Amino acid sequence: MTGDKPSAWSYRPRVDIVEDTDEFTVLADMPGASVDNIRITFENRTLTIHGTVSARQGHDVEFLTHEYGVGDFDRELPLVEGVNADRISAEFEHGVLTVHLPKSDRAKPRRIPVREA
Amino acid sequence: MFACRLTEPRPIVRLRDEMDRLFERFFGDYEPYRAWDPFNLRRYPAANVWQDEDDIFIEAELPGLTTDDIELTVLGNELTIKGERAALRPKEGATLHRRERGAGTFSRVVHLPANVNEGKVEAAFNNGVLSVTLAKARAAKSRRIPVRAKGATT
Numbered sequence: 001m002t003g004d005k006p007s008a009w010s011y012r013p014r015v016d017i018v019e020d021t022d023e024f025t026v027l028a029d030m031p032g033a034s035v036d037n038i039r040i041t042f043e044n045r046t047l048t049i050h051g052t053v054s055a056r057q058g059h060d061v062e063f064l065t066h067e068y069g070v071g072d073f074d075r076e077l078p079l080v081e082g083v084n085a086d087r088i089s090a091e092f093e094h095g096v097l098t099v100h101l102p103k104s105d106r107a108k109p110r111r112i113p114v115r116e117a
Numbered sequence: 118m119f120a121c122r123l124t125e126p127r128p129i130v131r132l133r134d135e136m137d138r139l140f141e142r143f144f145g146d147y148e149p150y151r152a153w154d155p156f157n158l159r160r161y162p163a164a165n166v167w168q169d170e171d172d173i174f175i176e177a178e179l180p181g182l183t184t185d186d187i188e189l190t191v192l193g194n195e196l197t198i199k200g201e202r203a204a205l206r207p208k209e210g211a212t213l214h215r216r217e218r219g220a221g222t223f224s225r226v227v228h229l230p231a232n233v234n235e236g237k238v239e240a241a242f243n244n245g246v247l248s249v250t251l252a253k254a255r256a257a258k259s260r261r262i263p264v265r266a267k268g269a270t271t
Contacts, residue, residue: 014218020211027205029218031178031245056176056246057167064230067163068178080132095180095245 013049013073013097021108024083024101030073031095032056038092040099042085047077049097082106132214161223162198162247166230170258173229173251180245181218187247191238194229196249232256 013028026047030038033051041048051073084104091098162177179187181202188199204220207213229251237252 016205016216016218017214018205018207018211019214020208027218029178029180029245031180034244057165061167063165063167065164065166065227067160067165078132094183095178 010072010074011069012075013051015075015077017077021103023103024079026077026097026099026101028073028075028097028099029095030092030097032070033073033092033095033097035092038090038097040088040090040097042083042088042101045079045083047079047099047101049073049075049077049099051097160225161219162225164198164225164227166227168230168253171253173231173233173253175227175247175249175251177225177247178245179242179247182242182245184242187242189238189240189249191233191235191251194232196227196229196251197224198227198247199224231258 013030015029016027018025018027026049028049030049030051030053032053037052039048039050039052053070053072056070079101082104083101087102089100162179164175164177166173166175168174175196177198179200179202182200186200186202188197190197190199199222201222202220205213205216205218232254233251234254238249240247240249242248
């Protein structure tokens, strides 16, 4: 069956989300994606991840064991305010996408000095 | 069912609720995931296996590993995939909002449909996908048997 889309199924990558003082870090498992086929957008406080993954085997392959499907990855992650959108960066290695979302200065915990009255 | 709130919750609580909603909704192709048992699948990694006349092909998704983390062994008609993925260790003072990705050691035996030539196994690992090609042992390749009509001379 041929169609316009490279694959018929879309999968939600598993993610880990860590927050420390300076940034949110999102790690997403996207095996089979590649650096050139990943699109990340941040809009309205929502991080959207998309990875285009073409089928790795032909349509007529008869699987003896077929435990997972191959297809695009899609996930939307609403995040809190306080992300400095201009400084979002990401890297992709060994099938894992790591997105760094630095907090804007407003959102960082600020130490408030206490002065003697 | 998302409860109504009279006051705006703290942003972090909102984040967690959003995550929970997404999580509970259609989780995708994966089995339900429990944080205390990261590799909750009966067998990890999941594998796809197919063959042609000469070879058996196995593919498994192992994101986050390097070739040093994966141990492959072949014996007879069994392929064993073993390895370990390091757990995410947030820094001191960091908060882990969501942990869906598994970690820990795994060991999986894939039974092969035919005996293989153990000296002719190739494996590649790209973008978190492991691809293994095993050449079938000569004796295992199927041979076409000609069928003659009974009573024919040739």
